[in-house]
Amino acid sequence: MITYPHLKKGVTIGVTAPSSGVPSELHYLVREASERFELQGYRVHCGETAWTQDKAKSATAKVRAEEFNRMITDDAVHLLIPPWGGELLIETLEYIDFESIQPKWILGYSDVSLLLLAVTLQTGIATAHGTNLVDLRGEKTDPTTAMWEQVLATKAGGEVIQYSSEKYQKEWDFENPTPHIFHLDEQTAWKTTNGESADVGGRLLGGCIDVIHHLIGTPYGDVATFRRRFVEEEPILWFFENCEMSTTDLRRCLVQMKLAGWFEQCSGILFGRSDANKPVEGYTAEDLYQELAVELGVPVIYDIDCGHVPPQVTLVNGAYAQVTVDKGKGKVVQQFC
Template sequence: MISRRSALGLLGGAAGVAMAPGALAASPPRVKPPRLRAGDTVGLVAPASAVTLPYELDRALHWVRGMGLVPRQGANLGEQFGYLAGQDAQRAEDINAMFADPDVRAIFAVRGGWGGARVLERLDWDAIRAHPKLVIGYSDTTALHFAIATRAGYPSLHAPNAASRWEAASWESLWRIAFAGEAVTLGGDKLEAEVGRPGQTLVPGIARGRLIGGNLTILSTLMGTPWLPSMDGAILFLEDINEEPYRIDRMLQQLKLAGVFDMVSGVVFGQCTRCASRDPEYRGFSVEDVLAQHLGELGKPVITGFNTGHVRNQLVLPVKTRVELDAGARTLRMLEPAVA
């Protein structure tokens, strides 16, 4: 059986999470997915964009095996339909098959991209509710995280996709959350120094609530649909990539007008990768300006620059799990385990 230490040797060093003291047992989800164990079989699916680069699947298999897990590929994983990983029905079929398979313990998205929301209506939600399993991924996989939180009500993991780079902070946080079943504290000064990405306390304070979030663009596109979980009392976390400041401005304004910022208890904005204007003559707002304008006067705890998003060493974040946001310390403390 592979140990955490030996797996770290395969995946990278140590990193930036700590046990949460006094984790609360109040208001746990009624059902939680089972924790992972060395030797477990896990499914590999492509809910959105096609896996077209030759190294992507090889890298996904490498990382998953390095975690001590046994990968099982979806039957349609190699399909392509335009920019999608096969027809909508094929991608949904793979996800449904993984939830129905009693040997599959959890499900990794191989990559993100575009189109995950197209499969939501085709998924077997009765089976998904009956067979709780961790869904692991980020970016476009946010659509699945939101749908599971809404229709199944149990946690999933906003984490690198299987073909992403699983480096120290990512692997350590996955191990402690998904394998060890710990309630951990994520972020803070030490981790910021290790990864070289300092965060900022925009509004100090402490708030508690269910952690809900992911990619801002996906959240924006699901507004007004039945696939968006309740934001009432939530700790909202956001990240994005390749969006210029005016687009971030527009999406945050949409959330404001929809009342999302009035409902949440606190906000965590992660990394916005390659979000500066590409126009050398640009004289408008920066993303930091836009965040300060929209989030700086909410009157509730807000941090920016948190270690989540399209960056190396991003932390694994447990969606639909109760957490405490300490904006002054720039940490998220889990108040309960994400797995059974």
């Protein structure tokens, strides 16, 4: 059985940086986000790693893992949100005490998704792939991003529904901030490889494919054992988002996943929007999606609200999800069963 944490209003949020911390010139981002949470009734406890950044990481692997271990076992901390992603979270895995992890939500994406997936696979505790801390500092939060709170407040046995966004942000414009941080100016359209509607269900697993594919072949990436221990061999509905890989890099990663058995009993695959999906000698991401749908014989849905092209829905590793797409509109129903 999957264990689902439960978010209550007014609890303490722990801010730790298991990947990248925030350099001094950007500390105001963390302060603004903390103030915003406090105005909403939460308390915020920032660890030391949130304020430091050197050589592509917030601190040494051991220091990052030790702070995470302290917060995840601290009864006074109820929710962990890293400030943002980064590059080298994988260094911390061997120092994380997975056996002592308590059922509390961890929310984030990008490099943090590697930790989310590892925690769920190792422990059966649900984790939340969604927004990061600094993107919650605005005067307002767009309706898609704002659903993180409702998703995390859903009780075990409950159900939560999310819908595709109306518009997404094509490019950042840091010089002209908006009240809700993002510049949502492009029409959203969820797509399918068959060009028609789609309806697929399964246990959600996934994250930023750039980093989570490095779990393959390690003790932290044992999908088959996860399925046996925690979800009674139910099929997996994978979700991926591509941050920086070329189309051919992405193809290699997906083939590796297939060869490693990650797609055994796969019910479908969801792909987030990506700026990195540039053609390589005419080979497009759409070509790749079509190939994958044929090879695996499953629905492939793409350009969903997930990842580095905001906004994004909150997808829970371990939850059962039913995802439908019709005429470019998407619906995600997650059951905490």
